[in-house]
Amino acid sequence: MRNQPLRPLRALRSVVITSIAIGVPLFAQSVPDITYDANADVLTLPAYGEVAGVATNSKGHVFVYARTGHAVATLGDERTFYHNGSRLFQFDQGGKFVKEIGQGVYAVNFAQQVRVDPQDNIWIVDAGSNQVVKFDADGRFQLVLGRKPENINVRPGPGVPASGGMPPEGAAAGGRGGEGGRGGGGGGRGGGTPGAGLPGDAFSRPSDVAWDRAGNVYVADGYGGNNRIAKFTKDGDFLKSWGQTGSGQGQFNQIRGLASDATGNLYVADAGNKRIQVFDGEGAFKSQIGNIGTPQAICVSGGSTQYLYSSNSNDSESMDHGEIYKIRLNGQIVGKFGKAGKLPKEFGIVNAIDCRTENDLWVGEIWNWRAQKVTLRR
Amino acid sequence: MRRVHVCVVVGLLLCAAPGFAQNVAGPAKAKATTPEIPFESVQNFFKMPAGVYMGEGVGVATNSKGHVFVYTRSGETRLFEFDQNGAFVKEFGVGSYGFSFAHAVRVDKDDNVWAVDEGTNVIQKFSPDGKLLMVLGKRPDPLEQLALLPGGGQYSGANKPYSFHRQTDIGWDPQGNIFVTDGYGDSRVVKYDKSGRFIKSAGTRGNGPLQFSTPHAMAVDAKGTVYVADRGNSRIIVLDNDLNQKAVYDTVGAPWAVCISNTPHQYLYSSNSFPTGNNFDQAPITGEVYRMELDGTVLGRFGKAGHAFKEFSSIHQMDCRNPDELYVAEITAWRVQKILLRPQTRTSAGQ
Helix, strand or coil: CCCCCHHHHHHHHHHHHHHHHHCCCCCHHHCCECEEEEECCCCCCCCCCEEEEEEECCCCCEEEEEECCCCEECCCCCCECEECCCEEEEECCCCCEEEEECCCCCCCCCEEEEEECCCCCEEEEECCCCEEEEECCCCCEEEEECCCCCCECCCCECCECHHHHCCCCCCCCCCCCCHHHCCCCCCHHHCCCCCCCCCCCCCCCEEEEEECCCCCEEEEECCCCCCEEEEECCCCCEEEEECEECCCCCEECCEEEEEECCCCCEEEEEHHHCEEEEECCCCCEEEEECCCCCEEEEEECCCCCCEEEEEECCCCCCCCCCCEEEEECCCCEEEEECCECCCCCCECCEEEEEEEECCEEEEEECCCCEEEEEEEEC | CHHHHHHHHHHHHHHHHHHCCCCCCCCCCCCCCCCECCEEEECCCCECCCCCCCCEEEEEEECCCCCEEEEEECCCEEEEEECCCCEEEEEECCCCCCCCCEEEEEECCCCCEEEEECCCCEEEEECCCCCEEEEECCCCCHHHHHHHCCCCCCCCCCCCCCCCCCEEEEEECCCCCEEEEECCCCCEEEEECCCCCEEEEECEECCCCCEECCEEEEEECCCCCEEEEEHHHCEEEEECCCCCEEEEECCCCCEEEEEECCCCCCEEEEEECCCCCCCHHHHHHCCCEEEEECCCCEEEEECCECCCCCCECCEEEEEEEECCEEEEEECCCCEEEEEEECCCCCCHHHC
């Protein structure tokens, strides 16, 4: 868009803004289709489940963070606790299973994302424990952000006294009161500004993690009660956060993904507002990208010319949409590929894209319980 | 005194709850007039590996080679494969996200194995060698489900295209279209094409035409006609391939389990199962299995309620690929029995 003549740009921008406002991708029909191959058989999960996250390291090993096994609520304790529910698997570049990482780890409850940083550390984002955990390249625990709510707040109901839902003792976070708009915490955890959150790592269903060149850590927080980006040092100390619930610049409505480019710009998948917002590393708004449907999973490719990919994932009650967009970092859409479905080469609620190299992707699907290896043909 | 009171209260709770689910009617209308079929039961047919135990026998099905698939609520819900001699072959989907509370297993014409799980609201399609091929439905977000604690899983009638609510069974027509009975939380039949794309659904809760009260099982014949076991209404509702109601069979009690043989002349079996819940008042008027023509004509019956071999304690699913050689899975005796029917006039279909 930057290269286009001024007058059409203005007209275009107004149309774009209008279309964002009414949620209709006016230009979708003019987006070229990208030819692609997909292989759903490269990886076989040791235990089947929803693939929430998929990522590669510099050696081409593949990490899958899946919702599998069982989330367990203990019975017989005075409070109800939440355990297990997800597993993190490592495969080699040929798709052979290597090992499992983080077995039994406190935070591994409801997989949301896995990412590998430039030093090949493995980071998982868990929307059940509200935690972000860093493992080194060998799978050793390194760092944790956020605190798991001490116990599940069971809503009062038949046979359960209202006092059964006490907030976790000593915890700053309001438990899970925020998600789905239920409970008392809601979006007000920032003490006034809805969705701004507390200054720290009290996440509410965090969705993604990214880094800049200095190793600072950015957490997308998230799709529960908070609508903010939180920034930490590489050691995990809180630096700042920005954002709140809303539809204006710098406001979010369900952040589903986050990615950074080589210059440290951050791309935020603002799903509820059907746009990707771009910020610098200090949280200053730079631009926004629309006409890409509802961005649920995003990534920025490696290489000298970086591209942004964004999935307009179907929701769990339709086979509409499902296409993935390839976008220049200036917002210009290069093309799209794929559609929603359950067959090989189709996409079922894509929640993760890995694009370490520009045209070789891994796509993780929640509906279809798999990670597909996707190759784009130019 | 105090202890006695507690016992009485507990006893009432245990007895009272399941009673609502069942139709406490008289004996099946056809029982008195239907001839008994002599039969045998093969004891200890299934050989479990050391350290592996059966739980509630909830699902059973065979493939074209005669291998038997048993879907059981054990310590965890598990899916086992045995060969035609009952030797253990393998387990499917160890540790899967889709196994929580077994309900039914079926094998399609290509020997793919489909597991219907009413805990996770998911149906998994496995290849014969155990590879996951397709997933229908979506396990609810566990955190959102916390809102339903305690209890939960009640009837909602949500009728969503790609989500189930305690779905109960699956079947296929010759074109590969997929039919799902759904279930406890909905009261409908859902149709998908073979790629899993939603086509339509039909049915609401009630006892009128095209209404169901716990559609608990289903079978599809070679013409693509759908037979729905409307358990709560003690009837089988027959639907055409587009889910329009064609007929009602209401003489064989409450159909907990139905199956159709895989033979040129097809037979329909329906189990008027002894209900779970320890209400032995039900024992004399339940427990038998009916053999029927597809048009609803009742040909015979066998079995009665009880825990001994050759008796049936809450049959939950039956396989009748061979109409004279059945496998029946029972909830409360933790077993699957292999049943050899010896009808006095053998049908050509069974040979």
